[in-house]
Amino acid sequence: MSRFLFVVPPLAGHVNPAAAVAAELAARGHRVAWAAAPEAVRDAVGADAEVYPCAAPAHVPRPPGLRGAKALRFLWEDYLVPLAEAMTPGTREAVAAFRPDVLVADQQALAGALAAERSGVRWATSATTPAEVGGAVTLPGVESWVRSRLAGLRERFGDPGATHDPRFSPDLVLAYTVAELAEATVPGVRFVGSALHTRRMVPDFPWEWLDRDRVTVLVSLGTVNTDNGGRFLAECAAAVRDRAHRLQAVINDPGGVLDGAADDSVLTLPGVPQLDLLPRVSAVVCHAGHNTVVESLWQGVPLVVAPIRDDQPFVADRVAAAGAAVRVRFGRADRAGLGAALDTVLDGPDHRAAARRLRDRLRAAGGAGAAAGHLEALAARA
Incomplete structure (x- = not known):
């Protein structure tokens, strides 16, 4: 020992x-x-x-x-x-x-x-x-x-x-x-x-809210501690609502910047069981925090990444260069641009295939x- x-x-x-x-x-x-x-x-x-x-x-x-x-x-x-x-x-x-x-x-x-x-x-x-x-x-x-x-x-x-x-x-x-x-x-x-660790379960997550007939997107900026965080999350919600006939989104909003807004296409919560949720989603929108990126790729899920600062631009560049993500500008992304990025990673085969290749590499x-x-x-x- x-x-x-x-x-x-x-x-x-x-x-x-x-x-x-x-x-x-x-x-x-x-x-x-x-x-x-x-x-x-x-x-x-x-x-x-x-x-x-x-x-x-x-x-x-x-x-x-x-x-x-x-x-x-x-x-x-x-x-x-x-x-x-x-x-x-x-x-x-x-x-x-x-x-x-x-x-x-x-x-x-x-x-x-x-x-x-x-x-x-x-x-x-x-x-x-x-x-x-x-x-x-x-x-x-x-x-x-x-x-x-x-x-x-x-x-x-x-x-x-x-x-x-x-x-x-x-x-x-x-x-x-x-x-x-x-x-x-x-x-x-x-x-x-990835060294994944079982985390304390977020209580009372409404799993029944997930609609099996629509594609689910997870949106997370981690702990929102930046200017424009609320604006970005609101634009993500708007992009999903524009596609409500086929998309739904779970938004992790620990800062409460969206005031718990929810309807049949957008669910906003102060915390989500990310590791449990990722196998059920088809795309992730995030700030290119490394943990969220590799946890998503562990499930073969492609991403839309909007880096803010620190190491995030580097992580965003690498995952985009590997073909598993579309990068958008955090400060300028609007519902149209975010919607187009989501359409790209969801509808085309290339980003999902790249995410799955990285999944296999991470697990190996x-x-x-x-x-x-x-x-x-x-x-x-x-």
Whole structure:
């Protein structure tokens, strides 16, 4: 039996794949613990999980409309660096108390990588988006600026003599995707496909609302925290209503921007059981968040993608280049354009065939089982 410590940020899209891998390791007889904000992981890992509490930084509202270099600066200065500062004490305590054979650090939980290198523990990177491992083009000077932020964190919390990039473990980088969606430029990446994790069921989903005689579309922007999110969802609803004779849509609206609007062709809810719903839908409209994209492709479902910021343009470009999605502009998409994009992915065979090819590749990659195997091999070396 080996000991694995998972260090994750308080973000569901980063917790869920790690939880799937941790569950697989536990099923194989290993001991698993977490360094995280307890309230961020309990739903995914269960009340009985061994969790060493870490603090989270004070919430800083993201200014609307941030894009490009300004968005990246906000991500690092107002979130990633403060997150590393807040999580470091709890992560160090977890390492000292749990004594892991391998530490698994989410790529955005830099406290994990830095604590591992300072304590001499072998560690692996958990990369939940292909953008960082897939050669996403950065603006001139941006990468050197990011490296200066990393150097400052290492000087304070890591091993000042280390030379590797703490975003990428020199021993193992787990990427929850396939090469077709990443074009990896980082050596040693192991593509393990989707690591799907059973989530807490959304209560009282009205399954009887689904009309078997019409095609169902799922619309989701994740947690709507952007300007124009309500406008975009409203345009999606209008596009579906224009095709109500053959389409119906379930809209995930956690922010309540559509005020729960519903009729016989559009159902708006604050939460949906996405993994349970995806086998029943024929297309997905989303912001190109990586988890939603690969969960859709896992079912062979084509997409309409409207990236907003961060890694989403990269993910959107890759899935569109693979032939499984139509990309639209988030800020300009209207009912006509969204309707045309839906017609394209629903009526033609090409996008569905591409989605099914990627489904086969994702499933063949091995998922949580493959990731657990790589971590076991790393523990054996440790």
